[in-house]
Amino acid sequence: MKNKEIPYKIYLDEKDIPKTWYNMRADMKNKPAPLLNPGTLKPMKKEELAAVFCDDLIEQELDNDTAYFPIPEEIQEFYKMYRPSPLVRAYRLEEKLGTPAKIYYKFEGNNTSGSHKLNSAIAQAYYAKKQGLKGVTTETGAGQWGTALSMACAYLGLDLKVYMVKVSYEQKPFRREVMRTYGASVTPSPSTETEVGRKILAAHPGTTGSLGCAISEAVEKAVTSEGYRYVLGSVLNQVLLHQSVIGVEAKTALDKYGIKPDIIIGCAGGGSNLGGLIAPFMGEKLRGEADYRIIAVEPASCPSFTRGVYAYDFCDTGMVCPLAKMYTLGSDFIPAPNHAGGLRYHGMSPVLSQLYHDGYMEAVSVKQTDVFEAAELFARTEGILPAPESSHAIRASIDEALKCKETGEEKTILFGLTGTGYFDMVAYEKYHEGEMEDYIPSDDDIKKTTDKLPKVNL
Amino acid sequence: MKNKEIPYKIYLDEKDIPKTWYNMRADMKNKPAPLLNPGTLKPMKKEELAAVFCDDLIEQELDNDTAYFPIPEEIQEFYKMYRPSPLVRAYRLEEKLGTPAKIYYKFEGNNTSGSHKLNSAIAQAYYAKKQGLKGVTTETGAGQWGTALSMACAYLGLDLKVYMVKVSYEQKPFRREVMRTYGASVTPSPSTETEVGRKILAAHPGTTGSLGCAISEAVEKAVTSEGYRYVLGSVLNQVLLHQSVIGVEAKTALDKYGIKPDIIIGCAGGGSNLGGLIAPFMGEKLRGEADYRIIAVEPASCPSFTRGVYAYDFCDTGMVCPLAKMYTLGSDFIPAPNHAGGLRYHGMSPVLSQLYHDGYMEAVSVKQTDVFEAAELFARTEGILPAPESSHAIRASIDEALKCKETGEEKTILFGLTGTGYFDMVAYEKYHEGEMEDYIPSDDDIKKTTDKLPKVNL
Numbered sequence: 048m049k050n051k052e053i054p055y056k057i058y059l060d061e062k063d064i065p066k067t068w069y070n071m072r073a074d075m076k077n078k079p080a081p082l083l084n085p086g087t088l089k090p091m092k093k094e095e096l097a098a099v100f101c102d103d104l105i106e107q108e109l110d111n112d113t114a115y116f117p118i119p120e121e122i123q124e125f126y127k128m129y130r131p132s133p134l135v136r137a138y139r140l141e142e143k144l145g146t147p148a149k150i151y152y153k154f155e156g157n158n159t160s161g162s163h164k165l166n167s168a169i170a171q172a173y174y175a176k177k178q179g180l181k182g183v184t185t186e187t188g189a190g191q192w193g194t195a196l197s198m199a200c201a202y203l204g205l206d207l208k209v210y211m212v213k214v215s216y217e218q219k220p221f222r223r224e225v226m227r228t229y230g231a232s233v234t235p236s237p238s239t240e241t242e243v244g245r246k247i248l249a250a251h252p253g254t255t256g257s258l259g260c261a262i263s264e265a266v267e268k269a270v271t272s273e274g275y276r277y278v279l280g281s282v283l284n285q286v287l288l289h290q291s292v293i294g295v296e297a298k299t300a301l302d303k304y305g306i307k308p309d310i311i312i313g314c315a316g317g318g319s320n321l322g323g324l325i326a327p328f329m330g331e332k333l334r335g336e337a338d339y340r341i342i343a344v345e346p347a348s349c350p351s352f353t354r355g356v357y358a359y360d361f362c363d364t365g366m367v368c369p370l371a372k373m374y375t376l377g378s379d380f381i382p383a384p385n386h387a388g389g390l391r392y393h394g395m396s397p398v399l400s401q402l403y404h405d406g407y408m409e410a411v412s413v414k415q416t417d418v419f420e421a422a423e424l425f426a427r428t429e430g431i432l433p434a435p436e437s438s439h440a441i442r443a444s445i446d447e448a449l450k451c452k453e454t455g456e457e458k459t460i461l462f463g464l465t466g467t468g469y470f471d472m473v474a475y476e477k478y479h480e481g482e483m484e485d486y487i488p489s490d491d492d493i494k495k496t497t498d499k500l501p502k503v504n505l
Numbered sequence: 506m507k508n509k510e511i512p513y514k515i516y517l518d519e520k521d522i523p524k525t526w527y528n529m530r531a532d533m534k535n536k537p538a539p540l541l542n543p544g545t546l547k548p549m550k551k552e553e554l555a556a557v558f559c560d561d562l563i564e565q566e567l568d569n570d571t572a573y574f575p576i577p578e579e580i581q582e583f584y585k586m587y588r589p590s591p592l593v594r595a596y597r598l599e600e601k602l603g604t605p606a607k608i609y610y611k612f613e614g615n616n617t618s619g620s621h622k623l624n625s626a627i628a629q630a631y632y633a634k635k636q637g638l639k640g641v642t643t644e645t646g647a648g649q650w651g652t653a654l655s656m657a658c659a660y661l662g663l664d665l666k667v668y669m670v671k672v673s674y675e676q677k678p679f680r681r682e683v684m685r686t687y688g689a690s691v692t693p694s695p696s697t698e699t700e701v702g703r704k705i706l707a708a709h710p711g712t713t714g715s716l717g718c719a720i721s722e723a724v725e726k727a728v729t730s731e732g733y734r735y736v737l738g739s740v741l742n743q744v745l746l747h748q749s750v751i752g753v754e755a756k757t758a759l760d761k762y763g764i765k766p767d768i769i770i771g772c773a774g775g776g777s778n779l780g781g782l783i784a785p786f787m788g789e790k791l792r793g794e795a796d797y798r799i800i801a802v803e804p805a806s807c808p809s810f811t812r813g814v815y816a817y818d819f820c821d822t823g824m825v826c827p828l829a830k831m832y833t834l835g836s837d838f839i840p841a842p843n844h845a846g847g848l849r850y851h852g853m854s855p856v857l858s859q860l861y862h863d864g865y866m867e868a869v870s871v872k873q874t875d876v877f878e879a880a881e882l883f884a885r886t887e888g889i890l891p892a893p894e895s896s897h898a899i900r901a902s903i904d905e906a907l908k909c910k911e912t913g914e915e916k917t918i919l920f921g922l923t924g925t926g927y928f929d930m931v932a933y934e935k936y937h938e939g940e941m942e943d944y945i946p947s948d949d950d951i952k953k954t955t956d957k958l959p960k961v962n963l
Binding site for chain 2: 054055056058060061127128129139157158159161198201202220221224225227228229230423426427428429430431432467469470472473475476479
């Protein structure tokens with residue numbers, strides 16, 4: 048048995064909750080490409096963005112120079128509700144695997160939203176409130192973001208309209224009910240409430256919706272409602288900025304015990320968790336102060352990093368959102384109905400895309416049956432039922448730990464355990480019943496949608 | 506705004522997790538009455554109990570003298586997986602209520618079982634393993650106990666057969682699936698697997714089951730299977746002993762900041778959470794070292810303390826379990842279908858019953874619509890979605906805090922937040938839709954079942 052001088056859970060004191068967010072862009076030589084106006088395909092100005100987004104958030108979105116943003120006191124107070132989150136040493140998993148590797152995970156699921164999404168939800172709601180808005184609109188797929196935002200809005204007394212992908216709305220009535228408990232209105236998307244919704248319904252009667260479509264509806268609702276703006280739970284630079292609280296806190300806890308990770312692993316859908324977890328480590332790497340292997344893990348069914356192209360693309364189906372330069376499978380790409388709703392997005396954070404393009408990080412894709420095998424092993428050994436999304440990171444971490452077992456290397460692995468799977472038991476049931484399938488798109492499938500990428504000449 | 510010198514969450518260090526359980530019975534002048542053999546109605550001997558329960562647990566069950574039991578190291582290790590649990594200062598709730606009261610809650614829901622049940626589950630599984638058993642059987646209603654036990658059994662490599670009240674099995678497929686993730690076999694009760702199950706099915710075709718009936722099946726399965734014993738998540742003395750970890754930890758955290766509660770509040774079904782939370786405080790009270798108001802909160806639909814009688818009764822429907830002297834509504838009492846499954850039990854812990862009878866604690870009953878009103882307020886202010894069971898304690902705590910608002914008293918309230926409500930969204934939905942009703946049994950309803958109590962002459 049290993050010497051257990053490091054506690055199972057490293058909890059920082061309340062006073063050690065980060066007081067600044069760290070902006071990786073400040074240390075990047077190649078900055079992420081600017082957002083483009085979907086009409087003109089020219090870089091968007093602040094004024095254009097202001098119809099959609101909150102003013103302060105636009106500042107954060109566009110700022111490629113400021114390394115540290117002070118976290119407003121009100122947000123710090125809210126963070127105290129569920130932060131600091133524990134950094135856990137996975138002694139039991141290590142023992143089960145028989146690996147010499149040391150595995151740590153930063154667990155962001157110990158809050159009612161069930162995931163890390165709350166870190167940015169409260170920030171975005173705060174700035175909306177500060178601007179004197181009545182409310183905000185958003186979309187949600189798996190429901191974690193919608194839940195987080197409903198908690199933040201309830202706390203600040205802001206109205207919230209959520210467009211929930213229809214298939215999730217129907218399959219996850221409990222998620223919907225949690226949002227209602229926090230006072231949000233939840234509409235299945237596509238709906239007849241918006242022009243874009245009606246268009247999509249006319250073109251695809253009986254459609255069960257998609258994230259890209261729900262985004263379009265939420266944006267339209269925001270720009271056509273007095274006193275509302277649109278907020279988004281991933282992809283955007285501002286979201287990665289807020290989520291840096293995960294990485295800064297994790298690094299503070301590791302530093303307290305003099306631990307330096309060799310490998311940092313996170314699941315990647317839009318990139319909010321991974322971008323947040325790696326932030327301070329990537330900062331050191333960008334500044335040449337330290338080196339880390341950083342691995343993004345994505346589903347084999349929606350492999351934007353590993354099989355997509357790096358190009359400008361639409362963020363939504365209705366093409367009302369700004370365009371971003373990112374690794375993408377094409378905005379028309381419909382991922383197979385896998386069970387990691389939060390990772391079913393055709394694109395990827397522009398910041399992470401640039402970093403990946405410049406060789407600062409790696410990416411792997413994993414099959415969902417392998418993911419659930421890892422999830423169940425993790426649940427039984429570590430006692431936490433992980434979300435399917437988070438389990439992608441578990442899978443990759445186990446694979447790295449097993450490599451260490453072969454080589455005998457005592458590597459230190461840090462991964463992000465973004466959330467819990469209490470609302471994902473249908474997926475676990477499918478896995479238990481042997482009914483879970485692996486979907487892997489063919490090269491042709493991907494070519495079909497990437498061939499249709501917009502032509503951009505800057 | 507109040508001075509916030511006490512942190513929002515008081516986390517103890519891992520080394521401060523209690524190393525002993527405290528046994529209130531050692532300090533009680535009037536000991537709880539002995540268990541009786543259901544056949545002879547005479548006090549049960551160790552040998553008779555040994556057919557049903559694990560040997561070490563029988564020692565704990567019968568020991569009215571030993572004040573402190575050392576917690577075995579293996580259990581301490583397991584506790585580190587999710588303990589110490591946070592003691593939270595409810596600053597936001599206080600502010601929302603505008604009360605001068607100081608409210609603290611001990612939150613036991615931050616683990617995958619979603620409740621405090623894990624504290625006793627690991628202990629019972631540990632002693633079963635130590636005895637060299639193959640496995641254990643149990644029943645579960647709401648599913649929290651079954652989930653907790655499945656986690657403990659998976660950890661120790663013990664087989665587990667769960668009899669789940671049929672209505673819960675059907676209405677809570679996700680709970681069932683969590684148990685399966687941890688490798689348990691789950692059977693809807695009544696089943697045709699046991700004699701008692703077949704009898705009940707014959708007498709009541711189409712019945713959706715009850716906790717009392719599932720207990721009978723689990724006990725029968727244990728005594729008729731080689732290498733199996735039966736374990737139970739509440740009511741028994743041993744369970745209160747294990748759950749004392751909650752109270753000891755809470756008291757250590759309060760002592761650290763020199764805080765002395767005036768009122769201690771917990772929900773009470775079988776009494777495991779309340780008995781655990783109050784243990785060290787009640788100890789001081791019994792020894793005359795300190796005084797506290799201690800309040801048990803029960804549903805108006807199942808009011809064993811406030812409207813039951815103090816007498817010997819059967820613990821289960823099939824009358825195969827030992828009899829206990831307790832506050833009871835009669836083992837034939839069928840509580841209305843309220844949404845706090847964990848509180849729908851006709852009886853009450855013999856230890857708590859004796860303490861209540863001797864005037865060491867009070868009891869109140871609350872209506873479920875009032876409970877859900879409190880639950881929603883709590884969710885929105887404190888950011889935790891509470892279980893319906895726990896919300897009974899929230900309701901009573903809010904009521905006490907509002908009394909302080911009237912009188913201006915700065916009382917300190919401590920309550921037990923036993924778990925989270927992620928698997929109870931059907932109940933929340935009913936509440937949101939205005940479809941939730943309050944069931945209050947008539948005096949006649951209660952008389953019908955208490956009139957049938959067994960006649961015991963010791």
